[in-house]
Amino acid sequence: MAGRRSAQDALTTRDSILRTAADIATVDGLEGVTIGRLATDLGMSKSGVIGQFGSKEELQLATLERLLGTFRERVWDPVQHLEPGLPRLLAICESWADYEGHPEFEGGCGVAQVSFEFDGRPGRVHDALAAALKRWRRTLVADITTAVEAGDLPADTDPQQVAFSLDALASGMNTARLLHGDTDSGSWALAAMHAVLGIDRAPARS
Amino acid sequence: MAGRRSAQDALTTRDSILRTAADIATVDGLEGVTIGRLATDLGMSKSGVIGQFGSKEELQLATLERLLGTFRERVWDPVQHLEPGLPRLLAICESWADYEGHPEFEGGCGVAQVSFEFDGRPGRVHDALAAALKRWRRTLVADITTAVEAGDLPADTDPQQVAFSLDALASGMNTARLLHGDTDSGSWALAAMHAVLGIDRAPARS
């Protein structure tokens, strides 16, 4: 059983490492993902863990990719096919709020977690994160702009300002849930998103 | 010069340690505040650093108190005397946005940073943080409720929802500035705060 494994096995190993790493990162951050801890949790040797990636930084980058992939699967993929503009934008808000409210990982959305961890640090993790978030913001700005042009949002809407606000409100759900125990943060964030979009609240269902 | 110092000197030393610790924490988090790093930065011995606090956890708690104190000085103290309700609430939004836009520390607001770092972890730092943020949220909810009762905010306002939203928008400025290079995040956040309060935007000054 010992010794080198096939490329297929290596892929499975890599995947299980990254799944564990992602889980750890959402609670303790990407710096909390230590090689020794992964080895212990997975019943592997340290060299077996790091050998898959080469260095801690590569491991962090791969873990970040994993977190970004999960975000995309849960928030973007389900609504991507919808009509650009307000329809898709509203669907994004819903899937986003739903994701943060029912997170895949223990510590919530890893992207929000890592954003705060690496926003002020130099290095490749920071750069990869910034690039991914810039792409996401461009996506938001595009749909907001389309919605304004279609007359579905107020003409004086500032797309950058709205995109920033949606992002901030989504990120805040993490902390609200874990620090205040707020179970309603999903609907709170969604309501606030509608407010910054300049859309009337849905009628009360009581 | 060597040997024990007076109680006064010890206070000065403690203060300089905490100032450096607070600066580090806003960039690298409270876990990045290591005893060895503080000793090097301050030209002290490790035992000289930790001797002031007893343990890393006490050092983290003291650093958190420092960050909370700065937040209070910059956001709450300048507006505390104002009339409770909408007047003070709007002033809070402005000092809050101004603080996050012109932060005292390199990495921005330490409270937001530590919130994300410790929201999912157990321990005394988490508990102290949660207690302080709950107090802050109660302050916000009180002024929101007063404003609603005075008829200055819509009658169907949900104070908890609005308090959550203000918090999220303020926290988001950190990441926007450091990750996207947004220099307008202060005015963006303020505009979004007004939106979630259900207040019309100020007329454009162009």
Added chain:
DNA sequence: CCTACCGATCGGTAGG
């Protein structure tokens, strides 16, 4: 507040 030290853990390598 210093020197000198402790065991534990960090990221990482050699060699198989």
Added chain:
DNA sequence: CCTACCGATCGGTAGG
């Protein structure tokens, strides 16, 4: 992917 290591750093203590 393992064993066996490496130097560096971690939090912390003894003793002055």
